[in-house]
Amino acid sequence: MAELLRMEGISKRFGSFYANQDVSLQVEEGEVHTLLGENGAGKSTLMNILIGLYQPTEGKVYMRGQEVEISSPGVAVAHGIGMVHQHFMLIDDMTGLENIILGDKRHKSARLQLAEDRKTVEEIQERYGLEIDLDEKVSDMSIGMQQRVEIMKVLFRGADLLILDEPTAVLTDLEVQGLFDIMRSLTAEGKSIIFISHKMREVMAISDRVTVLRRGRSIQTLRVADTTEQELADLMIGQKFQENTYQKVSAPGAPELTLKDVSWHPEVKHGGLKDVSLTLHKGEVLGVAGIDGNGQSALAQLVTGLISPDSGEVEGPDGSKIAVFSPQSFIDAGLGNIPEDRNKMGLVGGMSVAENLVLKQTASDRFSSGHGAWLKMGAINDFAEQMREQNDIRCTSVNQTASSLSGGNQQKVILARELESHPKLLLAVYPTRGLDIGATEFIHNQIIAQRDAGCAVLLISADFDEVLKLSDRITVLFEGQIMGTYTGANPPIKEISLAMAGK
Amino acid sequence: MDVFLMSLPTILKTMVMGAVPILLASLGEVFSERAGLVNIGLEGVMAIGAFVGFAIGKMTGNLWLGLVVGMLAGIAVNLLYGFCTVTLCADQVVTGMAINILAPAIALFGYNLFVGSNPANATGDQMASLAIPGLANIPFVGNAFFNQTLMGYLAFVLVPLVWYFFKNFRFGLSFRSVGENPQAAETLGINVVRVKYLACVLCGALAAAGGAFLTLCYTPIYTDGIVMGRGFIALATVIFGRWSAVGVLGASLLFGFFDGLNVALQAQFQAAPVMFFKMIPYAFTIVALLFFGSKHAGPKANGKPYFREMR
Numbered sequence: 001m002a003e004l005l006r007m008e009g010i011s012k013r014f015g016s017f018y019a020n021q022d023v024s025l026q027v028e029e030g031e032v033h034t035l036l037g038e039n040g041a042g043k044s045t046l047m048n049i050l051i052g053l054y055q056p057t058e059g060k061v062y063m064r065g066q067e068v069e070i071s072s073p074g075v076a077v078a079h080g081i082g083m084v085h086q087h088f089m090l091i092d093d094m095t096g097l098e099n100i101i102l103g104d105k106r107h108k109s110a111r112l113q114l115a116e117d118r119k120t121v122e123e124i125q126e127r128y129g130l131e132i133d134l135d136e137k138v139s140d141m142s143i144g145m146q147q148r149v150e151i152m153k154v155l156f157r158g159a160d161l162l163i164l165d166e167p168t169a170v171l172t173d174l175e176v177q178g179l180f181d182i183m184r185s186l187t188a189e190g191k192s193i194i195f196i197s198h199k200m201r202e203v204m205a206i207s208d209r210v211t212v213l214r215r216g217r218s219i220q221t222l223r224v225a226d227t228t229e230q231e232l233a234d235l236m237i238g239q240k241f242q243e244n245t246y247q248k249v250s251a252p253g254a255p256e257l258t259l260k261d262v263s264w265h266p267e268v269k270h271g272g273l274k275d276v277s278l279t280l281h282k283g284e285v286l287g288v289a290g291i292d293g294n295g296q297s298a299l300a301q302l303v304t305g306l307i308s309p310d311s312g313e314v315e316g317p318d319g320s321k322i323a324v325f326s327p328q329s330f331i332d333a334g335l336g337n338i339p340e341d342r343n344k345m346g347l348v349g350g351m352s353v354a355e356n357l358v359l360k361q362t363a364s365d366r367f368s369s370g371h372g373a374w375l376k377m378g379a380i381n382d383f384a385e386q387m388r389e390q391n392d393i394r395c396t397s398v399n400q401t402a403s404s405l406s407g408g409n410q411q412k413v414i415l416a417r418e419l420e421s422h423p424k425l426l427l428a429v430y431p432t433r434g435l436d437i438g439a440t441e442f443i444h445n446q447i448i449a450q451r452d453a454g455c456a457v458l459l460i461s462a463d464f465d466e467v468l469k470l471s472d473r474i475t476v477l478f479e480g481q482i483m484g485t486y487t488g489a490n491p492p493i494k495e496i497s498l499a500m501a502g503k
Numbered sequence: 504m505d506v507f508l509m510s511l512p513t514i515l516k517t518m519v520m521g522a523v524p525i526l527l528a529s530l531g532e533v534f535s536e537r538a539g540l541v542n543i544g545l546e547g548v549m550a551i552g553a554f555v556g557f558a559i560g561k562m563t564g565n566l567w568l569g570l571v572v573g574m575l576a577g578i579a580v581n582l583l584y585g586f587c588t589v590t591l592c593a594d595q596v597v598t599g600m601a602i603n604i605l606a607p608a609i610a611l612f613g614y615n616l617f618v619g620s621n622p623a624n625a626t627g628d629q630m631a632s633l634a635i636p637g638l639a640n641i642p643f644v645g646n647a648f649f650n651q652t653l654m655g656y657l658a659f660v661l662v663p664l665v666w667y668f669f670k671n672f673r674f675g676l677s678f679r680s681v682g683e684n685p686q687a688a689e690t691l692g693i694n695v696v697r698v699k700y701l702a703c704v705l706c707g708a709l710a711a712a713g714g715a716f717l718t719l720c721y722t723p724i725y726t727d728g729i730v731m732g733r734g735f736i737a738l739a740t741v742i743f744g745r746w747s748a749v750g751v752l753g754a755s756l757l758f759g760f761f762d763g764l765n766v767a768l769q770a771q772f773q774a775a776p777v778m779f780f781k782m783i784p785y786a787f788t789i790v791a792l793l794f795f796g797s798k799h800a801g802p803k804a805n806g807k808p809y810f811r812e813m814r
């Protein structure tokens with residue numbers, strides 16, 4: 001096989017911090033090459049350099065043996081490199097078709113050639129089985145379809161090298177299989193793919209070779225056929241990786257929260273709740289399994305007090321009916337929340353790590369005098385340093401903005417803040433989405449530690465393996481209804497899978 | 504009712520005249536905001552256009568030359584805004600405000616030099632109205648719409664052109680994407696910085712033309728504060744008109760209508776305080792914004808600074 005891409009000695013510095021240092025990567029024609037590394041290892045940075053969005057501090061890039069200088073994304077497109085970014089690069093207000101043809105320069109005419117382009121796009125759709133509603137606005141599309149639009153953008157421009165930066169983080173198992181099929185037909189045509197994922201199972205299934213990055217450096221490139229999951233995981237974190245298994249709790253404590261026939265906008269199939277009854281006990285993890293968009297968000301909003309039920313009752317620990325639904329009163333009652341979208345709901349991106357860590361407690365005497373009027377910056381910084389130590393938050397300084405952290409480290413900041421107040425009820429929604437195996441393990445350990453300390457944990461996740469691993473009881477949501485509740489020790493996996501599909 | 508019908512031709516005439524400067528400035532702002540630049544410096548740019556158009560028109564006796572040089576001056580001032588907000592990533596509101604303070608002051612300074620040296624310079628020339636035969640005689644609307652200066656006609660002709668540009672041109676689509684999600688645009692090879700500067704040029708030229716209309720077609724004199732908040736009204740018009748050329752046209756005419764109503768009412772009720780009627784168009788703007796202001800937020804990345812390696 002011939003070499004398509006070679007990156008040599010790539011370094012990228014942000015301020016005094018090296019996100020990439022002397023990284024080498026070589027990709028052959030027709031292969032799926034996986035980049036494996038912890039959160040913040042520099043995978044996206046390396047790919048952003050390749051696509052011309054970042055300029056490397058040092059290093060050279062060769063395409064088919066020729067040195068190229070990728071000074072802007074336009075140049076990368078011209079060299080046949082296309083990328084599906086970790087955070088989608090779509091214009092929400094435009095249709096699928098408009099997003100696909102945006103910026104394309106194939107036509108001489110200055111006017112849009114929508115009819116002709118639509119034909120081209122439909123041909124590609126046919127060839128790879130990419131289902132896209134070309135006339136729907138992106139903001140109305142499901143995440144899965146948005147991603148297909150992203151892939152179509154790259155295919156439409158005729159890329160020889162596709163970069164897929166964590167494409168599976170937001171997809172259901174079925175959608176992942178569909179993506180893999182597309183990837184296989186692309187490589188069969190001789191195109192190359194650089195794939196990024198934290199899920200070892202996927203990496204083993206789809207890749208030909210793997211390059212491991214650790215703390216900004218490239219460690220080793222291996223053939224998947226010659227290695228094991230364990231070896232890759234060890235290389236990635238730089239020490240022996242050990243996955244814990246947890247003892248399931250069979251006799252939990254008293255009820256902490258009870259939902260009785262709760263409905264919220266039940267007419268909405270993908271987002272409402274219909275006659276939901278469940279009891280959450282102290283000292284247990286109740287896992288909610290189900291495909292994304294079957295009422296999980298509404299359930300999470302209900303438990304955090306953001307919405308109040310249309311009908312039905314919610315009862316607190318002493319069996320008394322909860323009348324006031326507001327986030328503040330729920331927090332006062334001892335709620336800890338790891339929200340679904342960490343950037344939108346969990347963190348204030350423009351504020352520092354230290355500030356984010358004390359957001360919930362700014363009025364306490366510990367961090368301010370006069371009930372929040374005057375912040376004690378010294379105490380806040382000391383606390384932040386302590387939290388950074390305890391939770392292994394990797395940042396150059398606690399005064400760095402939260403948005404500049406990698407995803408895993410952002411999640412650790414949220415977890416540190418939410419667990420510090422020793423919640424009575426912990427809501428964790430997709431708590432490890434996009435996190436590396438080390439951070440995932442860390443967060444799982446923390447959740448179980450809370451459970452063992454008597455906290456009631458409600459875990460909502462689309463990652464079925466995660467639900468199975470952590471839950472003492474598993475309940476399945478489908479179209480806003482509870483399909484059944486199952487034991488977490490020796491769960492009937494087949495039955496649960498069927499329930500998730502509504503059967 | 505009779506009174507209203509009688510004054511309707513006057514109201515409509517004032518409406519169209521009053522709409523033109525706002526229309527021009529808000530078309531400029533549509534370009535600007537579609538590229539993600541909220542330019543609240545319209546007021547200042549209009550003042551520069553008004554003065555330079557006036558002075559050059561008077562000096563050379565060629566009003567069209569006055570218009571062109573006025574537009575160039577507007578571009579120059581707006582490029583200052585562009586340099587600060589696009590290249591230096593400065594705050595757009597603060598920079599726009601600075602333009603609003605700086606530009607009218609420069610205009611006034613120039614005016615004092617120009618008229619102070621020769622008081623005969625105080626009054627300039629006006630563009631002549633061109634009646635379109637036949638159409639100009641249509642009752643009520645004829646005189647208002649079809650007996651305007653050439654510049655007025657041109658302003659209205661721009662509307663379908665701008666609309667067509669954003670709807671049917673490849674570059675129009677790229678242009679819009681810059682205001683929605685500049686990073687996404689950049690990944691598709693669109694030169695975001697260039698689009699933003701181009702937006703500054705267009706906005707500067709159009710806003711200055713709107714200002715020049717005031718001294719070349721509206722009144723033959725320049726006075727400090729001649730723009731009278733029209734730049735701010737244009738900002739509101741863009742929101743009200745949903746960032747589209749056609750919407751902006753409607754909103755400008757509506758504002759012009761209330762301006763006309765104000766003039767008619769002043770004539771009708773001479774005993775009442777003038778200021779009360781003068782308030783009408785502005786009060787209307789606030790009410791309109793109350794109802795239509797916030798539902799759609801406009802271009803997503805509007806008002807936000809952009810640099811490529813941000814995250």
Ligand SMILES: Nc1ncnc2c1ncn2[C@@H]1O[C@H](COP(=O)(O)OP(=O)(O)OP(=O)(O)O)[C@@H](O)[C@H]1O
Binds near residue numbers: 019044086404408436
């Ligand atoms: N534009 C930027 N400015 C400052 N720091 C940055 C920037 N981009 C990345 N970094 C830093 O560089 C490091 C590598 O980030 P990168 O996004 O490449 O990690 P990653 O391997 O893709 O992680 P993840 O698996 O979480 O996506 C991180 O520590 C991050 O904080």
Ligand SMILES: [Mg+2]
Binds near residue numbers: 045086
């Ligand atoms: Mg990444």
